[in-house]
Amino acid sequence: MTNQPPPLSPYDASADPALLEGLRREGAGWAEEDVRRLGVLAGSPEVQEWAEQANRHEPELRTHDRYGHRIDEVDFHPSWHHLMRTAVAEGLAGAPWADGRPGAHVARTAGGLVWGHTDAGHGCPTSMTYAAVPALRAQPDLAAVYEPLLTSRVYEPGLRTPTEKPGLLAGMGMTEKQGGSDVRTNTTTATPTAEPGVYTLRGHKWFTSAPMCDVFLVLAQAPGGLSCFLVPRVLPDGSRNPFRIQRLKDKLGNRSNASCEPEFDGTVAWLVGPEGRGVKTIIEMVNCTRLDCVMMSAALMRKTLVEAGHHARHRRAFGALLADQPLMRNVLADLALESEAATTLTLRLAGAADRAVRGDAAEAAFRRIATAVGKYWVTKRGPAFTAEALECLGGNGYVEESGMPRHYREAPLLSIWEGSGNVNALDVLRALDREPGTAEALFAELELARGADARLDAAVTRLKNQSAEASPPAARRLVELMALTLQASLLVRHAPPSVADAFCASRLGGDWGHSFGTLPDTVDLTAVLERALPGAL
Known part of the structure:
Protein backbone atom coordinates (compact mmCIF):
# COMPACT_ATOMS: atom_id res chain seq x y z
CA MET A 1 0.00 0.00 0.00
CA THR A 2 1.48 3.32 -1.06
CA ASN A 3 0.48 6.98 -1.10
CA GLN A 4 -2.14 6.65 1.62
CA PRO A 5 -1.84 8.78 4.79
CA PRO A 6 -1.35 6.98 8.10
CA PRO A 7 -4.07 7.28 10.76
CA LEU A 8 -4.23 10.73 12.31
CA SER A 9 -4.80 9.41 15.82
CA PRO A 10 -3.14 9.70 18.24
CA TYR A 11 -2.91 13.46 18.09
CA ASP A 12 -3.31 16.40 20.47
CA ALA A 13 -6.58 18.27 19.91
CA SER A 14 -5.32 21.13 22.10
CA ALA A 15 -2.25 21.82 19.92
CA ASP A 16 -3.74 25.06 18.66
CA PRO A 17 -2.02 28.39 19.46
CA ALA A 18 -5.24 30.36 18.98
CA LEU A 19 -6.97 28.19 21.57
CA LEU A 20 -4.23 28.28 24.19
CA GLU A 21 -3.55 31.99 23.77
CA GLY A 22 -7.26 32.76 24.08
CA LEU A 23 -7.55 30.57 27.17
CA ARG A 24 -4.83 32.61 28.90
CA ARG A 25 -6.04 35.96 27.61
CA GLU A 26 -9.61 35.43 28.81
CA GLY A 27 -8.56 34.63 32.35
CA ALA A 28 -8.38 30.83 32.51
CA GLY A 29 -4.67 30.15 32.10
CA TRP A 30 -4.89 28.17 35.32
CA ALA A 31 -6.82 25.50 33.37
CA GLU A 32 -4.24 24.99 30.62
CA GLU A 33 -2.84 21.77 32.02
CA ASP A 34 -6.32 20.23 32.17
CA VAL A 35 -7.19 21.44 28.68
CA ARG A 36 -3.97 19.98 27.29
CA ARG A 37 -4.60 16.67 29.04
CA LEU A 38 -8.14 16.57 27.67
CA GLY A 39 -6.84 17.40 24.20
CA VAL A 40 -4.50 14.41 24.23
CA LEU A 41 -7.33 12.19 25.44
CA ALA A 42 -9.71 13.49 22.76
CA GLY A 43 -7.23 12.64 20.03
CA SER A 44 -6.47 9.16 21.32
CA PRO A 45 -7.43 6.12 19.21
CA GLU A 46 -9.69 4.77 21.97
CA VAL A 47 -11.75 7.95 22.31
CA GLN A 48 -11.96 8.50 18.56
CA GLU A 49 -13.34 4.96 18.37
CA TRP A 50 -15.93 5.83 21.03
CA ALA A 51 -17.13 8.66 18.82
CA GLU A 52 -17.35 6.42 15.78
CA GLN A 53 -19.23 3.68 17.62
CA ALA A 54 -21.66 6.08 19.31
CA ASN A 55 -22.70 7.33 15.87
CA ARG A 56 -22.71 3.97 14.15
CA HIS A 57 -24.90 2.37 16.84
CA GLU A 58 -27.70 4.90 17.19
CA PRO A 59 -30.00 5.24 20.21
CA GLU A 60 -33.11 3.04 20.29
CA LEU A 61 -36.49 3.93 21.77
CA ARG A 62 -38.28 1.47 24.06
CA THR A 63 -41.79 2.73 24.75
CA HIS A 64 -42.93 -0.33 26.77
CA ASP A 65 -41.35 -3.07 28.82
CA ARG A 66 -42.01 -6.78 28.19
CA TYR A 67 -45.15 -6.69 30.32
CA GLY A 68 -46.71 -3.74 28.49
CA HIS A 69 -45.90 -1.04 31.03
CA ARG A 70 -45.12 2.35 29.52
CA ILE A 71 -41.44 3.17 30.21
CA ASP A 72 -40.35 5.61 27.46
CA GLU A 73 -36.64 4.86 27.73
CA VAL A 74 -33.82 5.27 25.22
CA ASP A 75 -30.99 2.77 25.00
CA PHE A 76 -27.49 3.90 24.05
CA HIS A 77 -24.32 2.15 22.98
CA PRO A 78 -21.70 1.88 25.76
CA SER A 79 -19.47 4.31 23.85
CA TRP A 80 -22.05 7.05 24.36
CA HIS A 81 -21.83 6.55 28.11
CA HIS A 82 -18.02 6.62 27.97
CA LEU A 83 -18.16 9.98 26.21
CA MET A 84 -20.78 11.36 28.58
CA ARG A 85 -18.99 10.17 31.69
CA THR A 86 -15.77 11.85 30.59
CA ALA A 87 -17.46 15.10 29.57
CA VAL A 88 -19.30 15.46 32.87
CA ALA A 89 -16.23 14.51 34.92
CA GLU A 90 -14.15 17.09 33.05
CA GLY A 91 -16.58 19.87 33.95
CA LEU A 92 -18.19 20.30 30.53
CA ALA A 93 -21.73 20.19 31.94
CA GLY A 94 -22.85 22.33 34.89
CA ALA A 95 -19.65 22.34 36.92
CA PRO A 96 -18.52 25.95 36.20
CA TRP A 97 -21.49 27.34 38.11
CA ALA A 98 -20.07 25.76 41.27
CA ASP A 99 -16.51 26.95 40.58
CA GLY A 100 -15.73 30.32 42.10
CA ARG A 101 -12.53 30.91 40.15
CA PRO A 102 -12.56 33.72 37.55
CA GLY A 103 -12.38 32.12 34.13
CA ALA A 104 -14.29 28.95 35.06
CA HIS A 105 -16.70 29.39 32.15
CA VAL A 106 -13.80 30.10 29.79
CA ALA A 107 -12.09 26.91 30.93
CA ARG A 108 -15.25 24.95 30.18
CA THR A 109 -15.50 26.46 26.71
CA ALA A 110 -11.86 25.67 25.96
CA GLY A 111 -12.47 22.12 27.15
CA GLY A 112 -15.43 21.92 24.78
CA LEU A 113 -13.29 23.14 21.89
CA VAL A 114 -10.91 20.20 22.32
CA TRP A 115 -13.42 17.56 23.43
CA GLY A 116 -15.49 18.58 20.40
CA HIS A 117 -12.95 16.68 18.29
CA THR A 118 -14.78 13.53 19.38
CA ASP A 119 -18.56 13.44 18.93
CA ALA A 120 -20.91 16.41 18.70
CA GLY A 121 -24.06 14.55 19.74
CA HIS A 122 -23.27 14.14 23.42
CA GLY A 123 -22.51 17.86 23.55
CA CYS A 124 -26.27 18.44 23.52
CA PRO A 125 -27.15 17.14 27.02
CA THR A 126 -23.96 18.58 28.51
CA SER A 127 -24.78 21.96 26.96
CA MET A 128 -28.36 21.99 28.18
CA THR A 129 -27.31 20.93 31.66
CA TYR A 130 -24.84 23.82 31.75
CA ALA A 131 -27.47 26.24 30.47
CA ALA A 132 -30.26 25.13 32.81
CA VAL A 133 -28.57 26.42 35.95
CA PRO A 134 -28.97 30.20 35.43
CA ALA A 135 -32.57 29.73 34.30
CA LEU A 136 -33.40 27.60 37.33
CA ARG A 137 -32.05 30.32 39.61
CA ALA A 138 -35.20 32.28 38.82
CA GLN A 139 -36.84 29.92 41.34
CA PRO A 140 -34.50 29.83 44.36
CA ASP A 141 -36.29 27.01 46.19
CA LEU A 142 -35.93 24.70 43.18
CA ALA A 143 -32.36 25.82 42.55
CA ALA A 144 -31.45 24.94 46.14
CA VAL A 145 -32.51 21.34 45.47
CA TYR A 146 -31.35 20.79 41.90
CA GLU A 147 -28.34 23.05 41.33
CA PRO A 148 -25.89 20.97 43.40
CA LEU A 149 -26.90 17.93 41.32
CA LEU A 150 -26.73 19.73 37.97
CA THR A 151 -23.26 21.07 38.79
CA SER A 152 -21.98 17.65 39.87
CA ARG A 153 -19.15 15.95 37.98
CA VAL A 154 -20.79 12.54 38.35
CA TYR A 155 -22.59 10.96 35.42
CA GLU A 156 -25.16 8.32 36.29
CA PRO A 157 -27.42 7.17 33.46
CA GLY A 158 -30.83 5.68 34.12
CA LEU A 159 -34.10 7.10 35.39
CA ARG A 160 -34.77 7.25 39.08
CA THR A 161 -35.75 9.81 41.73
CA PRO A 162 -33.58 12.87 40.96
CA THR A 163 -32.64 13.64 44.55
CA GLU A 164 -31.36 10.09 44.99
CA LYS A 165 -28.81 10.41 42.18
CA PRO A 166 -25.30 11.86 42.58
CA GLY A 167 -25.63 13.97 39.44
CA LEU A 168 -28.31 15.07 37.00
CA LEU A 169 -28.67 16.07 33.37
CA ALA A 170 -31.14 18.67 32.11
CA GLY A 171 -32.97 19.06 28.82
CA MET A 172 -35.23 21.68 27.30
CA GLY A 173 -38.66 21.58 25.61
CA MET A 174 -39.64 24.73 23.75
CA THR A 175 -40.76 24.20 20.15
CA GLU A 176 -44.08 22.75 19.01
CA LYS A 177 -45.49 21.56 15.70
CA GLN A 178 -47.46 24.69 14.93
CA GLY A 179 -44.90 27.30 15.97
CA GLY A 180 -41.26 26.25 15.86
CA SER A 181 -39.22 29.27 16.91
CA ASP A 182 -42.42 31.26 17.50
CA VAL A 183 -42.83 29.83 20.99
CA ARG A 184 -45.52 32.34 21.96
CA THR A 185 -47.93 30.30 19.83
CA ASN A 186 -47.34 27.22 22.01
CA THR A 187 -50.52 25.34 22.88
CA THR A 188 -49.29 23.11 25.73
CA THR A 189 -51.34 24.08 28.78
CA ALA A 190 -50.32 24.29 32.43
CA THR A 191 -53.10 23.91 34.99
CA PRO A 192 -52.45 24.91 38.62
CA THR A 193 -52.96 22.27 41.29
CA ALA A 194 -53.91 22.78 44.92
CA GLU A 195 -50.20 22.78 45.81
CA PRO A 196 -48.63 26.23 45.29
CA GLY A 197 -46.18 26.32 42.38
CA VAL A 198 -47.18 22.87 41.10
CA TYR A 199 -49.02 22.44 37.79
CA THR A 200 -50.05 19.69 35.41
CA LEU A 201 -49.15 19.91 31.72
CA ARG A 202 -51.07 18.74 28.70
CA GLY A 203 -49.75 19.04 25.15
CA HIS A 204 -46.81 18.14 22.98
CA LYS A 205 -43.31 19.23 21.97
CA TRP A 206 -42.01 18.84 18.44
CA PHE A 207 -38.24 18.73 18.94
CA THR A 208 -36.89 17.83 22.36
CA SER A 209 -33.34 16.56 22.43
CA ALA A 210 -31.82 14.24 24.99
CA PRO A 211 -35.04 12.67 26.35
CA MET A 212 -32.97 10.51 28.70
CA CYS A 213 -32.17 13.56 30.83
CA ASP A 214 -33.45 13.66 34.40
CA VAL A 215 -35.22 17.04 34.32
CA PHE A 216 -36.43 19.43 31.62
CA LEU A 217 -37.22 23.12 31.40
CA VAL A 218 -40.44 23.39 29.42
CA LEU A 219 -42.58 26.27 28.13
CA ALA A 220 -46.37 26.03 28.55
CA GLN A 221 -49.38 28.33 28.67
CA ALA A 222 -50.40 28.99 32.28
CA PRO A 223 -53.40 31.18 33.27
CA GLY A 224 -51.02 34.14 33.43
CA GLY A 225 -49.45 33.48 30.03
CA LEU A 226 -46.48 31.57 28.63
CA SER A 227 -44.43 30.30 31.56
CA CYS A 228 -41.39 28.15 32.31
CA PHE A 229 -41.65 24.87 34.21
CA LEU A 230 -39.33 22.22 35.61
CA VAL A 231 -40.43 18.74 34.56
CA PRO A 232 -38.69 15.71 36.14
CA ARG A 233 -38.86 12.35 34.38
CA VAL A 234 -39.29 10.66 37.77
CA LEU A 235 -41.40 12.21 40.54
CA PRO A 236 -40.25 12.56 44.17
CA ASP A 237 -42.22 9.45 45.16
CA GLY A 238 -40.35 7.35 42.59
CA SER A 239 -43.19 7.06 40.06
CA ARG A 240 -42.77 7.91 36.38
CA ASN A 241 -43.97 11.34 35.34
CA PRO A 242 -46.01 11.07 32.09
CA PHE A 243 -43.45 11.88 29.39
CA ARG A 244 -44.60 9.85 26.41
CA ILE A 245 -42.02 9.68 23.66
CA GLN A 246 -43.94 9.29 20.40
CA ARG A 247 -40.85 8.72 18.26
CA LEU A 248 -37.18 9.60 17.86
CA LYS A 249 -36.28 12.02 15.08
CA ASP A 250 -34.49 10.60 12.06
CA LYS A 251 -31.96 13.43 11.68
CA LEU A 252 -29.45 14.40 9.03
CA GLY A 253 -26.66 14.39 11.59
CA ASN A 254 -26.24 14.37 15.37
CA ARG A 255 -27.09 10.69 15.12
CA SER A 256 -25.52 9.62 18.41
CA ASN A 257 -27.92 11.87 20.30
CA ALA A 258 -31.62 11.11 20.67
CA SER A 259 -34.12 13.83 19.78
CA CYS A 260 -37.79 13.14 20.24
CA GLU A 261 -41.42 14.22 20.22
CA PRO A 262 -42.80 13.93 23.77
CA GLU A 263 -46.41 14.33 24.80
CA PHE A 264 -47.59 15.48 28.22
CA ASP A 265 -50.84 14.30 29.77
CA GLY A 266 -51.22 15.14 33.44
CA THR A 267 -47.46 15.66 33.63
CA VAL A 268 -46.45 17.23 36.94
CA ALA A 269 -44.37 20.41 36.64
CA TRP A 270 -42.99 23.08 38.96
CA LEU A 271 -43.18 26.77 37.99
CA VAL A 272 -39.82 28.46 37.39
CA GLY A 273 -40.07 32.24 37.68
CA PRO A 274 -43.33 34.21 37.51
CA GLU A 275 -46.28 33.21 35.38
CA GLY A 276 -46.22 34.89 32.00
CA ARG A 277 -42.44 35.38 32.03
CA GLY A 278 -41.49 32.07 30.49
CA VAL A 279 -39.48 33.47 27.56
Missing part, protein backbone atom coordinates in the same frame (compact mmCIF):
# COMPACT_ATOMS: atom_id res chain seq x y z
CA LYS A 280 -37.55 35.85 29.81
CA THR A 281 -36.79 32.99 32.19
CA ILE A 282 -35.69 30.43 29.63
CA ILE A 283 -33.75 32.95 27.53
CA GLU A 284 -30.98 32.65 30.12
CA MET A 285 -30.70 29.04 29.04
CA VAL A 286 -30.75 29.96 25.35
CA ASN A 287 -27.93 32.49 25.76
CA CYS A 288 -25.71 29.71 27.08
CA THR A 289 -26.66 27.14 24.48
CA ARG A 290 -26.09 29.67 21.69
CA LEU A 291 -22.54 30.13 22.90
CA ASP A 292 -22.13 26.36 22.78
CA CYS A 293 -23.36 26.33 19.17
CA VAL A 294 -20.55 28.77 18.33
CA MET A 295 -18.10 26.64 20.30
CA MET A 296 -19.09 23.41 18.57
CA SER A 297 -18.91 25.00 15.13
CA ALA A 298 -15.41 26.24 15.93
CA ALA A 299 -14.46 22.77 17.18
CA LEU A 300 -15.74 21.14 13.97
CA MET A 301 -13.76 23.65 11.93
CA ARG A 302 -10.58 22.91 13.82
CA LYS A 303 -11.12 19.14 13.71
CA THR A 304 -11.71 19.06 9.94
CA LEU A 305 -8.80 21.45 9.31
CA VAL A 306 -6.50 19.09 11.21
CA GLU A 307 -7.81 16.17 9.17
CA ALA A 308 -7.29 18.05 5.89
CA GLY A 309 -3.79 19.16 6.86
CA HIS A 310 -2.82 15.64 7.88
CA HIS A 311 -4.00 14.25 4.56
CA ALA A 312 -2.20 16.94 2.54
CA ARG A 313 0.99 16.33 4.46
CA HIS A 314 1.10 12.64 3.46
CA ARG A 315 -0.69 12.39 0.11
CA ARG A 316 1.17 12.91 -3.18
CA ALA A 317 -0.41 14.08 -6.43
CA PHE A 318 1.14 15.19 -9.70
CA GLY A 319 4.67 14.63 -8.49
CA ALA A 320 4.52 16.43 -5.13
CA LEU A 321 2.89 16.32 -1.72
CA LEU A 322 -0.47 18.03 -1.66
CA ALA A 323 0.92 20.21 1.11
CA ASP A 324 3.48 21.59 -1.36
CA GLN A 325 0.97 22.34 -4.11
CA PRO A 326 0.43 26.14 -4.25
CA LEU A 327 -3.33 26.06 -4.67
CA MET A 328 -3.83 23.50 -1.90
CA ARG A 329 -1.72 25.69 0.37
CA ASN A 330 -4.03 28.59 -0.41
CA VAL A 331 -7.08 26.50 0.47
CA LEU A 332 -5.60 25.27 3.74
CA ALA A 333 -4.42 28.75 4.71
CA ASP A 334 -7.86 30.18 4.03
CA LEU A 335 -9.42 27.48 6.19
CA ALA A 336 -6.84 28.21 8.88
CA LEU A 337 -7.83 31.89 8.95
CA GLU A 338 -11.50 31.01 9.31
CA SER A 339 -10.75 28.51 12.07
CA GLU A 340 -8.62 30.92 14.07
CA ALA A 341 -11.20 33.68 13.76
CA ALA A 342 -13.95 31.33 14.99
CA THR A 343 -11.88 30.05 17.91
CA THR A 344 -10.77 33.52 18.98
CA LEU A 345 -14.32 34.85 18.88
CA THR A 346 -15.63 31.83 20.79
CA LEU A 347 -13.21 32.40 23.65
CA ARG A 348 -13.92 36.14 23.71
CA LEU A 349 -17.63 35.35 24.06
CA ALA A 350 -16.85 32.89 26.84
CA GLY A 351 -14.80 35.55 28.61
CA ALA A 352 -17.69 37.99 28.35
CA ALA A 353 -20.07 35.36 29.75
CA ASP A 354 -17.72 34.64 32.64
CA ARG A 355 -17.33 38.31 33.54
CA ALA A 356 -21.07 38.98 33.10
CA VAL A 357 -21.83 36.25 35.62
CA ARG A 358 -19.55 38.06 38.04
CA GLY A 359 -21.42 41.34 37.68
CA ASP A 360 -19.62 43.20 34.89
CA ALA A 361 -22.43 45.20 33.24
CA ALA A 362 -20.37 46.26 30.21
CA GLU A 363 -19.41 42.68 29.49
CA ALA A 364 -23.03 41.60 29.93
CA ALA A 365 -24.10 44.13 27.29
CA PHE A 366 -21.34 42.97 24.94
CA ARG A 367 -22.28 39.34 25.52
CA ARG A 368 -25.92 40.10 24.74
CA ILE A 369 -25.26 41.29 21.19
CA ALA A 370 -22.00 39.52 20.36
CA THR A 371 -23.29 36.04 21.20
CA ALA A 372 -26.18 36.46 18.74
CA VAL A 373 -23.75 37.82 16.14
CA GLY A 374 -21.34 34.92 16.67
CA LYS A 375 -24.14 32.37 16.65
CA TYR A 376 -25.35 33.68 13.31
CA TRP A 377 -22.00 33.91 11.54
CA VAL A 378 -19.77 31.14 12.85
CA THR A 379 -22.47 28.50 12.54
CA LYS A 380 -23.24 29.74 9.01
CA ARG A 381 -19.60 29.32 8.03
CA GLY A 382 -19.43 25.79 9.42
CA PRO A 383 -21.12 23.84 6.60
CA ALA A 384 -19.08 25.53 3.84
CA PHE A 385 -15.91 25.03 5.88
CA THR A 386 -16.44 21.34 6.54
CA ALA A 387 -17.36 20.77 2.89
CA GLU A 388 -14.09 22.36 1.75
CA ALA A 389 -12.07 20.41 4.30
CA LEU A 390 -13.75 17.20 3.16
CA GLU A 391 -12.88 18.02 -0.44
CA CYS A 392 -9.21 18.30 0.52
CA LEU A 393 -9.33 14.53 1.04
CA GLY A 394 -10.98 13.96 -2.34
CA GLY A 395 -12.84 10.68 -2.66
CA ASN A 396 -11.30 9.48 0.60
CA GLY A 397 -13.17 12.26 2.40
CA TYR A 398 -16.49 11.19 0.90
CA VAL A 399 -16.21 7.74 2.48
CA GLU A 400 -17.80 7.22 5.89
CA GLU A 401 -14.67 5.58 7.30
CA SER A 402 -12.82 8.89 7.06
CA GLY A 403 -15.20 10.49 9.57
CA MET A 404 -15.52 13.59 7.39
CA PRO A 405 -19.11 12.87 6.26
CA ARG A 406 -20.17 12.72 9.90
CA HIS A 407 -18.66 16.16 10.55
CA TYR A 408 -20.22 17.53 7.38
CA ARG A 409 -23.68 16.31 8.39
CA GLU A 410 -23.23 17.77 11.85
CA ALA A 411 -22.35 21.29 10.76
CA PRO A 412 -25.79 22.53 9.54
CA LEU A 413 -27.47 21.66 12.82
CA LEU A 414 -25.57 24.33 14.71
CA SER A 415 -27.05 27.15 12.63
CA ILE A 416 -30.56 25.75 13.20
CA TRP A 417 -30.33 24.87 16.88
CA GLU A 418 -31.29 27.64 19.32
CA GLY A 419 -32.65 29.89 16.60
CA SER A 420 -31.94 29.73 12.89
CA GLY A 421 -30.16 32.47 10.96
CA ASN A 422 -33.16 34.76 10.65
CA VAL A 423 -34.03 34.42 14.33
CA ASN A 424 -30.54 35.40 15.42
CA ALA A 425 -30.20 38.22 12.89
CA LEU A 426 -33.51 39.71 14.01
CA ASP A 427 -32.46 39.25 17.64
CA VAL A 428 -29.48 41.50 16.93
CA LEU A 429 -31.86 44.18 15.60
CA ARG A 430 -34.01 43.74 18.70
CA ALA A 431 -30.98 44.32 20.91
CA LEU A 432 -30.00 47.45 18.98
CA ASP A 433 -33.53 48.82 19.23
CA ARG A 434 -34.44 47.94 22.80
CA GLU A 435 -31.07 47.79 24.53
CA PRO A 436 -28.94 50.72 23.33
CA GLY A 437 -26.10 49.75 25.64
CA THR A 438 -25.42 46.71 23.50
CA ALA A 439 -24.41 48.81 20.50
CA GLU A 440 -22.18 50.93 22.71
CA ALA A 441 -20.52 47.79 24.08
CA LEU A 442 -19.91 46.38 20.61
CA PHE A 443 -18.38 49.57 19.25
CA ALA A 444 -16.30 50.01 22.40
CA GLU A 445 -14.81 46.58 21.68
CA LEU A 446 -14.11 47.50 18.06
CA GLU A 447 -12.56 50.81 19.14
CA LEU A 448 -9.76 48.89 20.90
CA ALA A 449 -8.25 48.09 17.48
CA ARG A 450 -8.71 51.54 15.90
CA GLY A 451 -5.74 52.71 13.88
CA ALA A 452 -4.16 49.28 13.57
CA ASP A 453 -5.56 48.49 10.11
CA ALA A 454 -7.12 50.92 7.63
CA ARG A 455 -9.40 48.25 6.20
CA LEU A 456 -10.79 47.48 9.64
CA ASP A 457 -11.30 51.19 10.40
CA ALA A 458 -13.24 51.61 7.15
CA ALA A 459 -15.38 48.55 7.94
CA VAL A 460 -16.24 49.91 11.39
CA THR A 461 -17.34 53.20 9.80
CA ARG A 462 -19.57 51.27 7.38
CA LEU A 463 -20.96 49.28 10.27
CA LYS A 464 -21.89 52.40 12.22
CA ASN A 465 -23.72 53.80 9.21
CA GLN A 466 -25.59 50.55 8.56
CA SER A 467 -26.47 50.11 12.24
CA ALA A 468 -28.15 53.51 12.29
CA GLU A 469 -30.41 52.46 9.40
CA ALA A 470 -30.96 48.82 10.35
CA SER A 471 -34.10 47.15 9.01
CA PRO A 472 -35.31 43.53 8.94
CA PRO A 473 -34.67 42.95 5.21
CA ALA A 474 -31.05 44.00 5.68
CA ALA A 475 -30.51 42.22 9.00
CA ARG A 476 -28.31 39.44 7.64
CA ARG A 477 -26.04 41.88 5.79
CA LEU A 478 -25.66 43.96 8.96
CA VAL A 479 -24.90 40.99 11.21
CA GLU A 480 -22.39 39.57 8.74
CA LEU A 481 -20.49 42.87 8.78
CA MET A 482 -20.67 42.93 12.58
CA ALA A 483 -19.18 39.46 12.77
CA LEU A 484 -16.37 40.15 10.32
CA THR A 485 -15.37 43.43 11.96
CA LEU A 486 -15.46 41.83 15.40
CA GLN A 487 -13.35 38.86 14.29
CA ALA A 488 -10.93 41.18 12.47
CA SER A 489 -10.66 43.41 15.53
CA LEU A 490 -9.76 40.45 17.73
CA LEU A 491 -7.19 39.13 15.26
CA VAL A 492 -5.59 42.55 14.75
CA ARG A 493 -5.16 42.85 18.50
CA HIS A 494 -4.16 39.31 19.37
CA ALA A 495 -3.02 37.25 16.36
CA PRO A 496 0.33 37.46 14.51
CA PRO A 497 0.46 40.17 11.79
CA SER A 498 0.48 37.54 9.05
CA VAL A 499 -2.90 36.19 10.22
CA ALA A 500 -4.51 39.57 10.90
CA ASP A 501 -3.36 41.05 7.59
CA ALA A 502 -4.59 38.05 5.60
CA PHE A 503 -7.98 38.13 7.32
CA CYS A 504 -8.48 41.86 6.80
CA ALA A 505 -7.31 41.72 3.17
CA SER A 506 -9.68 38.89 2.30
CA ARG A 507 -12.72 39.42 4.52
CA LEU A 508 -12.75 43.22 4.70
CA GLY A 509 -10.54 44.48 1.88
CA GLY A 510 -12.48 42.89 -0.95
CA ASP A 511 -9.49 40.92 -2.25
CA TRP A 512 -11.20 37.55 -1.97
CA GLY A 513 -13.30 35.25 -4.13
CA HIS A 514 -16.49 33.41 -3.30
CA SER A 515 -14.92 30.20 -2.02
CA PHE A 516 -12.07 29.09 0.19
CA GLY A 517 -8.66 29.11 -1.49
CA THR A 518 -8.91 32.55 -3.05
CA LEU A 519 -6.54 34.47 -0.78
CA PRO A 520 -4.58 37.26 -2.50
CA ASP A 521 -0.94 36.86 -3.51
CA THR A 522 0.13 39.20 -0.73
CA VAL A 523 -0.74 36.67 1.99
CA ASP A 524 2.16 34.91 3.68
CA LEU A 525 0.73 31.41 3.31
CA THR A 526 3.69 29.75 5.02
CA ALA A 527 3.36 31.86 8.16
CA VAL A 528 -0.39 31.24 8.37
CA LEU A 529 0.02 27.50 7.89
CA GLU A 530 2.92 27.16 10.30
CA ARG A 531 0.79 28.73 13.01
CA ALA A 532 -2.27 26.58 12.34
CA LEU A 533 -0.45 23.31 11.66
CA PRO A 534 3.04 23.80 13.07
CA GLY A 535 5.92 21.90 11.53
CA ALA A 536 3.71 20.33 8.92
CA LEU A 537 3.28 22.61 5.91
